[in-house]
Amino acid sequence: MGEINYKAFEWNPKLVDRYNLAGPRYTSYPTAPQFHTGFQSNEFTQALINSNASSAPLSLYFHIPFCAKICFYCGCNKIATRDTGRCEPYLEHLFKEMDLVAKHLDTSRPVNQLHWGGGTPTFLSHEQMRELMSETRKRFNLRDDDLGDYSIEIDPREIQEDTLAMLRELGFNRVSFGLQDLNPKVQEAVNRVQPREMTEAAIVQARQLGFRSLNLDLIYGLPHQTPETFAATLEEVIEINPDRLSVFNYAHLPERFKPQRRINAEDLPSPDDKLKILEQTITRLVDAGYVYIGMDHFAKPEDSLAIAQREGRLHRNFQGYTTHSECDLVAMGTSSISQVGPTYAQNDYTTESYEEKIGQGNFSTIKGMTLSQDDIIRRAAINQLICHFKLNGDLFSEQHKINFADYFAKELNLLKQHQADGLVKIEGNQLEVTPAGRLLVRSICMVFDAYLDKNTLGKAFSRII
Template identity: 70%
Template sequence: MKHPDLTRIDWQPELIKRYDLAGPRYTSYPTAPQFHSGFTEQDYRQALSESNASGAPLSLYFHIPFCAKICFYCGCNKIATKDTRKCEPYLAHLIQEMDMLAAHIDTQRSVEQLHWGGGTPTFLSDEQMRRLMDATRERFNLRDDDQGDYSIELDPREVGDTTLPLLRELGFNRVSIGVQDLDLEVQQAINRVQPREMSQRVLDESRALGFRSINFDLIYGLPHQDLARFSDTLEQVIEMGPDRLSVFNYAHLPSRFKPQRRINEADLPSADEKLKILEHSIGRLVKAGYVYIGMDHFAKPDDSLSLAQREGRLHRNFQGYTTHSECDLLAIGASSIGQVGPTYIQNHHDAEAYQASIGNQQFATIRGLKLTQDDIIRRAAINQLICHFELDGDTFGQQHDIAFNDYFADELIRLQQHEQDGLLERQGNRLVVTPAGRLLIRSICMVFDAYLNQSQQTQKYSRII
C-alpha cells in the first residue's frame, strides 16, 4: 500500500491560488467559534472530576501576558509594562487557580508536558519564575527525570545572564525563540530590534545548558520584506541551525489588533510576493534537511516531532503540533484554552475579569464546548489528515465503530474535486494526500468540518496559504 511521501512538496501555483481561501487551522475541532457561553464553570468542574477516571497524564499551559515592549505585528493577549511588580497580583491568581484545579484533579497524574506562553514569560523576575514553578511542583506531579516536554517562549531581548541557567534548573528542557526577521529595517518597522548576535547568544547558551529542542519563530509578510530580504534571513537561520522552525504568515488586522495600526500598510509585501517567499522558504528548508511537518512547521529529522510523524504519533492541539495526544490539557491564566476529556474550556481574555473570577473561587470560564460523538469522530479524522496526510477508512471505521464510507458518504463525494485536481488519491478505502495536497491540507480537512459545511462562515479564519 502506497503511503504519502513526506519528503516531497509539490508547489502548484494555479491550485494554490484557486484553493487559497479562508479556513480553520484546526488546533481544535470543533473550532473556537463553536465554543459558547452556555458552557459554565460548573461544567468545567464536572469535566475535571470525570477526567480522573481515565488516568490520563496532564499537560499544563500557563499564559503570562506581560511584555516590556509591544511588537507592532502582535495579535496576542498581552499587557505592556516595564514594572515586574505589576505581575504580582496575576501570579497570585495563577497559584490560586492551580489550587482550585488541584481540588478536582487527581494530582498524582503525571505532568508530561508543560508550557509557559505569552506575552513574554521571561519578563518575570528570576524570583517570580522560581516561585511559580515551585508552586506548580507543590500542587502537581511534575517529572524530575528531565524526560517531560517542558517548554517556554523566549524573547532574546528579555533574557539576562541568569535567565537560561535558572530555566534549566527549574526543569525546562525546550525553548522557543521569537526571531521573526533578521533584517534591521523590518525589525525597526515592527518595533522589535533584535540583532542576530542576540538570538545567536540565546541559541548557543541553550545548547550548552542542555536544552534538547530549540525552536525559532519566523514571520513572513511583515513591512519591507521581499523575497531577497527574507531569503537572506533564512540563510542565516539555516546557518544557526535550530531544531525546529515555525514560519508564520502575518495577518494584518488593524481593526482587531490595535498595535498593528502602527504598521504602514503601504510597506507590506503584496500577496504574490508573500507566496514567492513561502514557496522559496519551504523549498530551501527542505533542501537544507528540515522535514516539512505541515502547516507552518519544520523540524530536523531526529527531532521528536519528525519521529512522532514517522511513527504515527503526531497530534495537534491549541499549541500546534505536539507529541502528547494522550494528555488532558489544563490551561491556566487569562485567555488560555484547555481540553479535558471531551470538553474545551476557555478563560476570560481580560486579566482583570480573570482575576475577579478566581478571587471569588470561581473558574474564569467564559465559554467552552462539550463534544458530541460526531464531533469526536470528525476530530479524529481531521487530526489524522493534518498530522499524517492519510486516512485509512477501514482502520478508522473499526476504531470508531462506524462504516466509514457510509458515515462520510457526502464528504467522499465532495473530495472528488480534490482528487481530480491531484491533491488527494483514493487507494481503496485509504485517502492519501499528495505532495501537492500537503500545502492545502486545511482545504481537505474543511470537507470533514460539519459546522463549516452548515454555516460556511469562513470570514472568521485566516487564509489557507
C-alpha cells in the same frame, strides 16, 4: 498505499490559487467559533472530575500576558509594562486557579508536558519564575527525570546572562525563541530590533545547557519584506541551525489589534510576493534537510516532532503540533483554552475579569463546549489528515465502530474534486494527501468539518496560506 515520504513537497501555483480560501487552522475541532457561553465553569469542573477515570497524564499550560515592549505585528493577549510588580497579583491568582484545579483533579497524574506562553513569560523576574514553578510542583506531579516536554517561549532581548541556566535548573528542557526576521529595516518597522548575534548566542547557550528541540519563530508578510530579503534571512537562520522552525503568516488586522495600526499597510508585501516568500521558504528548508511537518512547522528528521509524525503519534492542539496526544490539557491564566476529555473550556480574556472570578473561588470559564460523538469522530479524522497526511478508513472504522465509507459518504463525494486536482489519492477506504496537497491540507480537512458556514468563512478565519 506505501509509506509516506514526509520530505516530498510540491508547489503548484494553479492549485494554490484555486484552494487558497479562508479556513480554520484546526488547533481544535470543533474550532473556537463554535465555543458558546452556555458552557460554564460547572461543566468544566465536571470534566476535570470525569477525566480522572482515565488516569491519563497531564499537559499544563500557563499564559503569562506581560511584555516589556510591544511588537507592532502582535495579535496576542498581552499587557505592555516594564514593572514586574504588575505581575504579582496575576501570579497570586494563578496559584488560586491551580488550587481550584487540584481540588477536582487527581494530582498524582504525571505532568508529561508543561508550557509557559504569552506575552513573554521571561518578563517575570527570576524570583517570580522560581515561585511559579515551585507552586506548580506543590500541586501537581511534575516529572524530575527530564523525560517530559517542559517548554517556554523566550524573547532573546529580555533575558539576562543567567536566565537560561536558571530555567534549565527549574526543569525546562525545550525553548522557543522569537525572531521573526533578521533584516534591520523590517525589525525597525515592527519595533523589534534583535541582532542575529543576540539570537545565536542564546541558542548556543541553550544547547550547552542541555535544552533540546530548540525552536525559532519567523513571520512572513511583514513590512518591507521581499522574496530577496526573506531569502537572506532564511540563509542566516539555516546557519544558526535550530532543531525546529515555525514560519507564520502575518495577518494585518489593525481594526482588531491596536498595535498593528502602527504598521503602514503600503509597506506590506503584495499577496503575490507573500506566496513567493512562502514557496521559497518551504523549498529551501526542505532542501536544507528539514521535514515539512505541515502548516507552518518544520523539524530536523531526528527531532521528536518528525519522529512522532513518522511513527503516527503526532497530535495537534492549541499550542500547535505536539507529541502528546494522550494528555488532558489544563490551561491556566487569561484567555487560555483547556482540552479535557470531550470538552473545551476558555478563560476570560481580561486580567480584571479573570482575577475577579478566581478571587471569588470560581473558575473564569467564559465559553467552551462538550463534544458530541460525531464531533469526536470528525476530530480524529481531521487530526489524522493534518498531522499524518493520510487516513486509513478501515482502521478508523474499527477504532470508532463506524462504517467509514457510509459515515463519510458525503465527504468522500466532495473530495472527488480534490482528487481530480491531484491534492489527494483515494483507493478504497485509504486517503493519502499528495505532496501538492500538503500545503493545502486545511482545505481537505474542511470537507470533514460539519460546522463550516461558507457565508461567514472570510469573517471568522484567515486564508489557508
